[in-house]
Amino acid sequence: MKKIAVLGCGTVGSGVVEVFYKNRASIERKAGSKLDIKYLYVHRPHPELPWQDKLCFDFDTIANDPEINIVVEVMGGVHPAFEMVSTCLQNGKSVATANKELIAQKGAELLATAREHHVNILFEASVGGGIPIIRPLHQCLGANEIDDIQGILNGTTNFILTRMIRQGMSFSDALGQAQQLGYAESDPTADVEGIDACRKICILASLAFGKHIYPDWVHCQGISQLTAEDVAYAQDWGGVIKLIARAHRLQDNGGIAITVEPMFVSHESQLSTVDDVFNGILVTGDATGEVLFYGKGAGKLPTASAVISDVIDCAKSTDTIDTLYWEQSDPVKDSGLLCDWSQLPAQYYLRLALQAPSQSALVDELFCSPVLLARKRQPATELAFVAPSMAPATLDALCDRLQQEGISVLGRIRLL
């Protein structure tokens, strides 16, 4: 019999307990041993929970109980999760966590601690909720060098964008609807500003490229500045706007580029059809080509099921799973691991407000007479087009020039 402690009993925590007892027989069969949940660690009494006999308010009891083999961490946040998970690993307990913030900040350190103590820290649920992605990336695609990962990794922003695209809603109306439906929190910053997606792409990139990538190295931009006009122009261009988290290896020098930003995605990309709260992750391996993983990226039961798949692996493993590993890096000194995105040439959609139609001559001069995009009821002084490929820093200079002439840049979105 292997015993489990669950740290945290919010949505995901209670989902873990529910799914465990619902499918216990088949989970035990797959784990190859009897399993039970002994403790549910909580901060305060929860009289509404059905598992009163398992509630535990003292972490040390769990950390020092030799009966506990596996710890599930679903509290969220870096502290005190980091200290608790470290202690558990040091005490010879394997840990399954859904905590993307923890892994994005402390992943390499925790993986090293786990290896040192011959246990595991697994985190399938930290990216993509119930979509299998961590394990396929290091196991199934193990024969590949990963060249590119493009992900729609945040369900809240994808829901908002889908409403903006399908119903022509403004950002704030769509956000309001997401909040009403429980898809967005009352403080939606981490979602709409891309912070959540950034943590997740850093986890995937660390795994794919073997070095810890810190979120604050990454150029990260959210969707709060997007307008219904930009969405309409994207349609005219032949695609949709999606918040894309991307990590890829540059073909010329092998450098790594990571960005999180809204992008124009062509209808030809499988990612363009990933709608509502769904997530999609498109991985390109040198041998296998493009593989897409798609499903619900969040939610109680999908996330719980991913945590439990990790519990099963913790129960089965007799030592650290050594394909799941990346090296530590220094949060400051190693930031040069990533290419400077402002120097990487890319194509951008631009939307400009002229003061007079005659100013279009300057636009033609600066951007080589671009083909204009059109939509219904477009003001005569509005120009929208895709600029020739150039480094963002170069584009910044051109936009400064426009603004000097009184031309406002209303929209600027990169093409995937």
Place this chain on the structure above:
Amino acid sequence: MKKIAVLGCGTVGSGVVEVFYKNRASIERKAGSKLDIKYLYVHRPHPELPWQDKLCFDFDTIANDPEINIVVEVMGGVHPAFEMVSTCLQNGKSVATANKELIAQKGAELLATAREHHVNILFEASVGGGIPIIRPLHQCLGANEIDDIQGILNGTTNFILTRMIRQGMSFSDALGQAQQLGYAESDPTADVEGIDACRKICILASLAFGKHIYPDWVHCQGISQLTAEDVAYAQDWGGVIKLIARAHRLQDNGGIAITVEPMFVSHESQLSTVDDVFNGILVTGDATGEVLFYGKGAGKLPTASAVISDVIDCAKSTDTIDTLYWEQSDPVKDSGLLCDWSQLPAQYYLRLALQAPSQSALVDELFCSPVLLARKRQPATELAFVAPSMAPATLDALCDRLQQEGISVLGRIRLL
């Protein structure tokens, strides 16, 4: 150092050798041991191959070489692959195979032999080529009861259907184009009649439901009878025709139903956007909901990369991986494991040729005045509609009745 023998050196076999030597360093790192290919088993000299020093014409040399830990079987066909793989397992060698025919016919037997000898038989490449599906199904979705698997599992038929949908081609023209491009073999029967897809869904169903499912238990129908007219009506209905291999658990009695047949797939299904030679597999688990796996279902390098991910697992495992298992069943006596599809109610699209427009009264009577589908240049005596849900056997009786009245059934396709 662990040594590998590759049985068969066709497209996939030579792909395995290529990918192995290209990414050898990272493959060895993931496997946790040094690896090399010692033998390439072939029937006759292959002077064109660059690996002349590894060619071996005698299977017994391989079977009896204690240095060989891992055998890759990529010959195809049930015999002599079954005898060779069995011998290897009995001699304590793990096997990675891409052979779907072998696993669909002999999977349970080989899994039992592997378990008895504490080695592995792995077959990630047998379904979905380079798409990770076998391992996610038994590992990542291990906390789920699998309720439904819907797959586009055959790239050749999907290419043909995509040409019929996009260019309005006839089946035979599209098949001709597929053959020209090397996507279809000169004898395309196994692909176009659904036999290949049937083997693959049987492998997935055996794994999901725990009992060996034989292909000849399954209602299997190909795409060779489809017409451009049916494709046009599907569009009017709001979807596309896809060859769908489906295994699902019935909600009322828990019985298992498996079918391979062309189906009307709504544009709302993610499967409707799986085009060309790509494969897509939509798995529904009770906790995780719908998860889609998408990618190239065939081809030299994708398939080779899946085989090598199995080689890595063979190298790492110290005993049989026990989540990858299903029980044997009797090919004749146990056929009742599957529900009789002819008794399961379903909705069908029907296309009828009347002898006179007045006969539509009989159609209205038999099918409760269905809403008609329309397309351009439709003959006045042609009726197309979706019939009310009924068992296929009941529908057979109604179709017989129509034919007695001189009404021909030109098309009959199930709705997904």
